Amino acid sequence: MKLFTKLIALGFALMFVPSMAVQAQAPALSAVEAAEQSVTQLLRRVEELRPYFESDKDRYYAGIEEEVGKFVDFTQVATGVMARFSEDATDAQIEAFGEKLRATLTRFYGSALVEYGGQELNYMPPQNPPEDPEAPTNVRMQIVSDGTRIELQYAMFLNDSREWKLRNLYVGGINLRRQYHTQFAALMARHNNDIDAVIEAWQ
Secondary structure, eight states: OHHHHHHHHHHHHTTOOOOOBOOTTSOOOOHHHHHHHHHHHHHHHHHHHTTHHHHOHHHHHHHHHHHHHHHBOHHHHHHHHHGGGGGGSOHHHHHHHHHHHHHHHHHHHHHHHHTOOOOEEEEEOOSSOOSSTTSOEEEEEEEEETTEEEEEEEEEEEOTTSBEEEEEEEETTEEHHHHHHHHHHHHHHHTTTOHHHHHHHOO
């Protein structure tokens, strides 16, 4: 169970990778190609930051958070987690919740990157890929560690700036956006549907 939890954390942490901008004048990178190149860049960045994890955690997490903002669309993540509650939320509330998610997830999952020890990471063929190469798609990967295989799926989309961004993650068949929505809905019930109070209480 401990290994599975660590692999989940690693899978989520690996989503914090720099985006690969798609140049209009050049052939577009596929979502898979963008993810592959970005993961390589991320792990190189982790190696640079690793010495600061014990001596200067603020510096370490600041570097990780910088990468988060380049690849993850936290407005999309927040909207997905809030689900039906987002219809009653203001743009400012959605943005504030997105920033809360950015901070809490960076802190929690950033530690998983430090423990990454070169576990085997394989990219898998897409299932039912869309005909349009620029349509939202899931990038499938598999982490292999001590004989345990965990499948990851990154739900990605091409934004208006023609950059691939991530808006959800599946780990071992678990939809993490749905998991966080359950937590959000419980907090809404506890705080009488006060969105500001829920954002403040989110951990």
